[in-house]
Amino acid sequence: MFTHTTTIRIRYADTDQMGFVHHGNYATMYETGRVEALRSLGIAYKDVELAGILMPVIDMQSKYLKPARFDDLLTIETILKELPTSHIQFHFEVLNELGELLNTGEVKLVFINKKNHRPVRCPGPLLEKLRPFFA
Amino acid sequence: MFTHTTTIRIRYADTDQMGFVHHGNYATMYETGRVEALRSLGIAYKDVELAGILMPVIDMQSKYLKPARFDDLLTIETILKELPTSHIQFHFEVLNELGELLNTGEVKLVFINKKNHRPVRCPGPLLEKLRPFFA
Amino acid sequence: MFTHTTTIRIRYADTDQMGFVHHGNYATMYETGRVEALRSLGIAYKDVELAGILMPVIDMQSKYLKPARFDDLLTIETILKELPTSHIQFHFEVLNELGELLNTGEVKLVFINKKNHRPVRCPGPLLEKLRPFFA
Amino acid sequence: MFTHTTTIRIRYADTDQMGFVHHGNYATMYETGRVEALRSLGIAYKDVELAGILMPVIDMQSKYLKPARFDDLLTIETILKELPTSHIQFHFEVLNELGELLNTGEVKLVFINKKNHRPVRCPGPLLEKLRPFFA
Numbered sequence: 001m002f003t004h005t006t007t008i009r010i011r012y013a014d015t016d017q018m019g020f021v022h023h024g025n026y027a028t029m030y031e032t033g034r035v036e037a038l039r040s041l042g043i044a045y046k047d048v049e050l051a052g053i054l055m056p057v058i059d060m061q062s063k064y065l066k067p068a069r070f071d072d073l074l075t076i077e078t079i080l081k082e083l084p085t086s087h088i089q090f091h092f093e094v095l096n097e098l099g100e101l102l103n104t105g106e107v108k109l110v111f112i113n114k115k116n117h118r119p120v121r122c123p124g125p126l127l128e129k130l131r132p133f134f135a
Numbered sequence: 136m137f138t139h140t141t142t143i144r145i146r147y148a149d150t151d152q153m154g155f156v157h158h159g160n161y162a163t164m165y166e167t168g169r170v171e172a173l174r175s176l177g178i179a180y181k182d183v184e185l186a187g188i189l190m191p192v193i194d195m196q197s198k199y200l201k202p203a204r205f206d207d208l209l210t211i212e213t214i215l216k217e218l219p220t221s222h223i224q225f226h227f228e229v230l231n232e233l234g235e236l237l238n239t240g241e242v243k244l245v246f247i248n249k250k251n252h253r254p255v256r257c258p259g260p261l262l263e264k265l266r267p268f269f270a
Numbered sequence: 271m272f273t274h275t276t277t278i279r280i281r282y283a284d285t286d287q288m289g290f291v292h293h294g295n296y297a298t299m300y301e302t303g304r305v306e307a308l309r310s311l312g313i314a315y316k317d318v319e320l321a322g323i324l325m326p327v328i329d330m331q332s333k334y335l336k337p338a339r340f341d342d343l344l345t346i347e348t349i350l351k352e353l354p355t356s357h358i359q360f361h362f363e364v365l366n367e368l369g370e371l372l373n374t375g376e377v378k379l380v381f382i383n384k385k386n387h388r389p390v391r392c393p394g395p396l397l398e399k400l401r402p403f404f405a
Numbered sequence: 406m407f408t409h410t411t412t413i414r415i416r417y418a419d420t421d422q423m424g425f426v427h428h429g430n431y432a433t434m435y436e437t438g439r440v441e442a443l444r445s446l447g448i449a450y451k452d453v454e455l456a457g458i459l460m461p462v463i464d465m466q467s468k469y470l471k472p473a474r475f476d477d478l479l480t481i482e483t484i485l486k487e488l489p490t491s492h493i494q495f496h497f498e499v500l501n502e503l504g505e506l507l508n509t510g511e512v513k514l515v516f517i518n519k520k521n522h523r524p525v526r527c528p529g530p531l532l533e534k535l536r537p538f539f540a
Contacts, residue, residue, distance in 0.1 A: 015287040023192040027159030057158040150422040293462040294432030327428040
């Protein structure tokens with residue numbers, strides 16, 4: 001298993017008139033979680049794209065347990081439970097500064113060739129960085 | 136069963152550098168779908184809030200089958216398969232102008248009292264408008 | 271002078287905890303205004319891009335006179351006071367259903383070649399469609 | 406004069422199909438700039454709201470000099486050239502990691518009473534924190 005933790009400060013624009021973070025904004029929090037998780041492994045997602053691979057999301061699930069609020073400094077835990085194959089499945093847990101679990105998410109992405117949009121397997125360099133966590 | 140159809144024009148800001156609509160934007164499309172579905176029943180969601188009821192999302196699931204693109208005129212089908220109780224579960228299908236199914240979604244919301252955030256049952260007026268579709 | 275009018279329904283996600291539309295969302299309203307203005311002339315902005323021209327924004331100004339709210343059906347007036355040259359300057363007026371002027375904006379865009387990002391002049395077809403309004 | 410510097414990582418969702426950061430997203434960058442500037446003075450903007458003062462934006466201007474891109478770590482310089490009165494005017498400069506100036510902005514906000522939305526003067530505690538920078 002591979003886990004990584006990063007933090008995000010909730011911006012005013014992320015709230016809605018209910019006074020909470022709008023539920024649609026978690027997708028982008030998860031995105032920050034996995035970009036920073038890959039960076040911690042020495043892989044910049046922008047370099048994955050430069051190498052000709054895109055990673056579109058094909059499935060996303062969110063459970064909203066408690067609301068997040070403006071200026072909260074949230075912790076995003078990004079978890080990989082399996083090595084990627086032709087797809088990669090991330091799990092997320094979002095906690096506030098009190099350690100309360102606010103949200104859980106799962107996001108599944110596929111690897112596709114940037115030119116012809118055909119599915120490809122997980123790039124070797126990413127797989128090599130992840131393999132030690134699943135030994 | 137209750138179904139309602141509305142359309143949404145994809146804006147430039149909805150795209151990302153992959154050239155597709157960013158996956159995080161479907162939450163707001165679903166939101167438009169259900170607001171317009173309620174309006175077709177004679178219920179303005181803003182009036183639900185004015186009457187003291189909030190409807191936070193507690194669960195959302197999305198499957199991304201094909202990408203949507205800038206300027207696409209998408210059809211959002213909003214479906215209720217069951218009468219609401221203390222929660223309401225919407226199903227969504229998003230299609231493009233060619234009739235291709237791009238995305239399916241499920242969003243579950245609860246009814247809470249605006250003042251104390253305690254759960255309440257589905258407001259009577261909404262239930263009455265929906266009941267004929269489930270007779 | 272060329273003017274065009276379109277309408278936009280304010281979505282829940284557009285609001286913030288102040289209970290108003292977040293000021294950052296007007297950029298996208300202006301975008302819808304000019305895309306629909308061009309469409310009314312028979313020009314799809316996506317076709318401009320397909321023809322190899324991008325139109326990045328280089329200057330934007332907004333005055334916020336009164337707040338917009340959730341579910342408001344806003345009118346966006348898009349105005350061109352001069353024929354485009356190497357740039358195009360749009361003026362916007364945003365009104366609510368009571369006819370109250372909520373916001374005014376100005377957005378200046380340039381035309382650039384999609385491949386080399388060099389400035390180019392306004393595409394001929396757009397200029398020809400606009401010329402009759404400035405005769 | 407008061408100046409403060411913070412950094413922001415550009416997220417994938419911030420880009421559009423032009424491959425750059427969408428121009429509408431700078432409003433939120435400026436917002437982060439001023440929230441962090443106030444925090445550096447010991448003032449949490451959320452506490453300003455809790456004390457009954459809202460700060461809506463009434464004027465915003467942006468100049469887009471060069472594009473920002475996905476994963477850029479941008480520097481936001483937040484500048485106050487004058488002490489606030491019934492309004493507060495922030496200036497912003499946005500630079501990339503190469504030190505290139507990408508964008509400049511000006512945002513003017515007013516102070517209003519949260520309950521009746523009437524204009525009020527800048528709260529004393531904020532004024533006291535800022536005064537030493539303008540001595």
